Structures are given as structure tokens and as C-alpha cells.
């Protein structure tokens with residue numbers, strides 16, 4: 001009888017790790033896989049329209065699975081782990097003493113309707129709890145339903161993204177803005193967003209993205 005109860009408790013409290021499929025007491029990611037993700041991080045800094053953009057991982061292996069898990073497979077608790085990883089990185093930068101407002105990369109309303117949530121917003125919410133930064137989803141709107149970028153060349157990407165964002169200046173808090181995105185390939189999406197903000201006279205910006213392709 002005691003064993004039955006133990007098994008039942010196991011079933012309630014223990015889950016399988018989404019990555020290695022072993023039983024994990026921590027939820028959908030076991031300690032070993034979480035540590036492995038952290039061991040493979042790096043600090044890549046690039047400038048897009050003179051704005052500093054930090055990226056912390058290569059879009060492959062477990063990081064890719066983590067992001068895809070949040071985005072397509074309803075693994076919403078991964079937003080917490082992703083934010084935790086971003087936060088540990090953020091504390092090491094010179095920016096961590098500044099008060100920012102987070103701008104998660106907005107989704108077009110048609111895309112939101114299909115997916116029901118914006119995964120970058122979920123990560124931003126968790127990152128906000130850790131940093132104390134506010135989130136602003138009313139300042140930058142995605143007004144053009146752009147095609148997926150991965151099949152396009154850079155000039156095609158530029159054309160695709162042109163006019164994709166609208167900035168509602170009346171919703172600007174005056175704070176430094178931290179642009180948050182999951183993946184930055186050619187940088188065209190962030191570039192267009194930065195341009196739109198600059199046109200509205202907003203230039204206190206910095207970017208944080210989880211990953212870039214190899």
C-alpha cells in the first residue's frame with residue numbers, strides 16, 4: 001500500500017524532463033539539462049543602427065528546443081527558465097544598474113490569434129519579475145503581417161519588414177528601453193523596430209536577444 005502511495009506521489013510531483021526524458025523533480029527541465037544550457041552560453045555583442053544588442057546563445061541544440069518549446073509546444077514554464085538565464089547574464093553587463101522598460105518583440109494580431117499568446121511577452125513577464133523593470137506592449141505595434149523571414153534573402157527581408165512597426169509615442173514612458181527578442185538572424189527585424197522608434201524621437205535603447213544562428 002505504501003508503495004502505491006509513493007508511486008502516486010511520484011506521478012503527481014515528478015515529471016519527465018522535456019530534453020533528456022529522464023524523471024525530474026524540478027518540472028519539465030532537469031538540473032543536468034539546465035546546467036548544460038548555461039554552460040553553452042556566450043556573450044555576443046553587435047551594433048544594429050548604433051544600438052548595442054546582446055545575444056547569449058547559438059540557436060541550436062537545447063536552446064533551440066527551449067525556445068521552440070515555449071513558442072509551439074505550450075511549454076510556458078520554460079519562459080521562467082529562459083528569463084532566469086537572461087537575468088544571470090544581464091547582471092554581468094554594465095546596464096543592469098539602469099532602470100529599463102522592456103519592449104517584447106510584438107506580434108501581429110493575426111499571428112496572435114493563431115498562437116493565442118506572444119511567447120516573447122511571456123519571457124518578458126518573467127524577466128520583469130526578476131529585474132523589477134516594467135513592460136510596455138502599447139508603445140510599438142506590429143501593423144504589417146510579415147511573411148516568415150527564414151526563407152528570404154537579406155534584401156527580401158528588408159522589403160518584407162518595411163513599415164512593419166508603428167510607434168505610439170503617447171505611450172512612451174521616457175525610460176530607457178530594452179528591446180527583447182528570442183532570435184536575431186540578420187538583425188533586420190530589430191533594425192526596423194529601432195528605425196521606427198528613432199523616427200518617433202526615441203533613442204535610449206538597448207537590445208537583448210536569446211539567440212543567433214551559428
Ligand SMILES: [Zn+2]
Pocket residue numbers: 017018019020021022029030031032033034
Ligand atoms: Zn534533462
